[in-house]
Amino acid sequence: MGAGPHLDEHARFEAFFPGSAADFLRLLGSWSIPFALLDAGDTILFWNRGATKFYGLVEDDVLGRPWAEVVSEPAFVPAPPAPGVRTRRYETRHRSAAGEELSVMVTRTELPSGDGTEGAFVLVTDLAEAKGLERKLGRRVAQLSIIREIGECLQSAMGLERILRTILVGATASQGLRFNRAFLLLVDERHGMLRGRDAIGPADAEEARRIWDRLAAGKRTLRDLVDEYEPQTDEEPKAQTIARQLSARLDDDTQFVIAALRADGTTRVVDGRGSGDPATERITETLGVDAFVAVPLRAEGRPVGLLLADNAITRRAITDEDVAILELLGFQAAQALQRARLTEELARQVESLEAATRELRRNQERLVRSERLSAVGEMAARVAHEIRNPLVAIGGFARSLLERPEGRDPATRESLEIIVNEVRRLETIVKEVLDFSVPAPPRIGSVALKQLASEALELLRWELNEAGVATRVEEAEGSPPAAADPDQLFQAIINLLRNAVHAMPQGGDLVVRLRGVPHGVEMEVADTGVGMPPEVLSRAAEAFYTTKTHGSGLGLTIASQIARDHAGELRIESRVGEGTTVTLRLPAATEATTDA
Numbered sequence: 001m002g003a004g005p006h007l008d009e010h011a012r013f014e015a016f017f018p019g020s021a022a023d024f025l026r027l028l029g030s031w032s033i034p035f036a037l038l039d040a041g042d043t044i045l046f047w048n049r050g051a052t053k054f055y056g057l058v059e060d061d062v063l064g065r066p067w068a069e070v071v072s073e074p075a076f077v078p079a080p081p082a083p084g085v086r087t088r089r090y091e092t093r094h095r096s097a098a099g100e101e102l103s104v105m106v107t108r109t110e111l112p113s114g115d116g117t118e119g120a121f122v123l124v125t126d127l128a129e130a131k132g133l134e135r136k137l138g139r140r141v142a143q144l145s146i147i148r149e150i151g152e153c154l155q156s157a158m159g160l161e162r163i164l165r166t167i168l169v170g171a172t173a174s175q176g177l178r179f180n181r182a183f184l185l186l187v188d189e190r191h192g193m194l195r196g197r198d199a200i201g202p203a204d205a206e207e208a209r210r211i212w213d214r215l216a217a218g219k220r221t222l223r224d225l226v227d228e229y230e231p232q233t234d235e236e237p238k239a240q241t242i243a244r245q246l247s248a249r250l251d252d253d254t255q256f257v258i259a260a261l262r263a264d265g266t267t268r269v270v271d272g273r274g275s276g277d278p279a280t281e282r283i284t285e286t287l288g289v290d291a292f293v294a295v296p297l298r299a300e301g302r303p304v305g306l307l308l309a310d311n312a313i314t315r316r317a318i319t320d321e322d323v324a325i326l327e328l329l330g331f332q333a334a335q336a337l338q339r340a341r342l343t344e345e346l347a348r349q350v351e352s353l354e355a356a357t358r359e360l361r362r363n364q365e366r367l368v369r370s371e372r373l374s375a376v377g378e379m380a381a382r383v384a385h386e387i388r389n390p391l392v393a394i395g396g397f398a399r400s401l402l403e404r405p406e407g408r409d410p411a412t413r414e415s416l417e418i419i420v421n422e423v424r425r426l427e428t429i430v431k432e433v434l435d436f437s438v439p440a441p442p443r444i445g446s447v448a449l450k451q452l453a454s455e456a457l458e459l460l461r462w463e464l465n466e467a468g469v470a471t472r473v474e475e476a477e478g479s480p481p482a483a484a485d486p487d488q489l490f491q492a493i494i495n496l497l498r499n500a501v502h503a504m505p506q507g508g509d510l511v512v513r514l515r516g517v518p519h520g521v522e523m524e525v526a527d528t529g530v531g532m533p534p535e536v537l538s539r540a541a542e543a544f545y546t547t548k549t550h551g552s553g554l555g556l557t558i559a560s561q562i563a564r565d566h567a568g569e570l571r572i573e574s575r576v577g578e579g580t581t582v583t584l585r586l587p588a589a590t591e592a593t594t595d596a
Contacts, residue, residue: 034124037111042067045119054126056097067122071095073106086110091127103127136321143325146176149222150329154336163340166226167333168200171309175222177325179309180208180316183243185257186305186337192250194257194306196243200229201312203238208313245286246308256283260294261306266327267294268318293318295330299338307333395423442485442565446589449482449523450475453512456493460501468507469500469527476515480588482523484566489586492559496525496582499556503529503580520568521588526581532574559584 028035028046034054037046044067047059055071062070072095087109094102105125112118150170157163164184171182181201188195202208220228248255256279260267269275270291272284284290292310296303307330311318398419450473457464457471464471482489500510508528515522559582560570566586574580 036122038120040118103131147328151332160340163336164198169226173225180311180313183308196246199239199243201239261303297334299334304337442488446481447484447486449514467501469510471510473512479514479516480521482521482586483589488562492562495559500527523584528579531576537574
């Protein structure tokens, strides 16, 4: 009963293959697929040509030997087979005669015979190619994961410096693309340059070992490395120096980087020194390495930069996979750089618009102030004209009474002196109001500032002595004369000196400094007085504004107006308790000015 099914199988096989068993074995023996027949004790009974080629062992070397010993198969504990199932498949590792480890799939079919003995039909499939593809796929998945992480870092980076740092760290970190060095050049369209903007990488093997050991000590993500990276500031790194040396004009077709920037795809150099191309040999000399890759960065069809990478330290060959993944990084880098450029352009436009808005507001304020001052000036001029004549009469009459020889009692004389002094003060105010209201155009000539300042100090000598103020004039060597109206400039200097005296009620030092500046000359009037707080300093040159109990509040206003009329400027710096410095800047006199 038990032999019936086997006899049926044999009959079917003989119908399918009418030859003898020896013919069948010869057919199996010619297979290129490794195949063996085993007896019940797993001793090899048959070994085909495919097995000979795969394992490097001929049939005479293996017949009669245990299967596991010949192929070095690890001990295998099969799962219990399902009822009626004779075939099992499992992955394992064998070893060739040369000692090479082989990754295989074993298909083992148990072969019961009609006489009750058993054996096995063993078919071996080489998995090396499949495993290679699997490893390649795994590497590709890992690389794409790296590119995804770099992309996420680039998407969250808004500033250009952060974007540059992310690109370079991504290209070189062990968590990234693992190149030894990376160089980033950016297109500067305004100046027609491709500029070496930034770079990263060790200068030598010793520095590389220190960096890699430090990074290996802790588990960091790519984002952690980007956050932690700080460029060297005490001296320029070698990689940064090389990046600057790679800069070239955009119209210089003799430079390798320009040709690589305009190339349709990535430029890969394997033997730079032996290339025979002068441009390639020059950049090879600059980089100090024969093999490198240059990826053009394009956004919206326009070149925005060039990314170079090499393995200058490890000298590891740059593979096709390395190039492909660097190209993916280049694509993301180009988009991020374009976004940064547009963001900066937008920021510049917003800043320009805000500046224009501020300037418009200032102009509006100037217009309102000008209209107000015009009305006040016109009214003040009328008032000044109306009171000037009575003041002259009162002052003249009081002075004549003081000059009469007949005796006066002390009280009367003191009253007359008060009248004369107050009239003189009012006349000064009236003059300032008229000068402010109806300014005369300057008559430009060459003015020696030291002489004019000395004359002004001499005129105010009595006031200076009364106030206990010590003065000196300091002139830097080579100070040029000013192009100015001497009368108006003299009035401005008098106003500045008087303001300084009034700021030193307890006395102090007043210094007038003269120095030449590009295309001009500056006069600095510095005192050691009480100084001005910020809220007073901001209004110091405003018309009719004063914190003193006497005066018109026009001294600095007139001086500032005279400076503007001479195409110059007036600057005021002050610190409470330290003093005030007023700087009057004027154009320097030229030969044409002197001739005029």
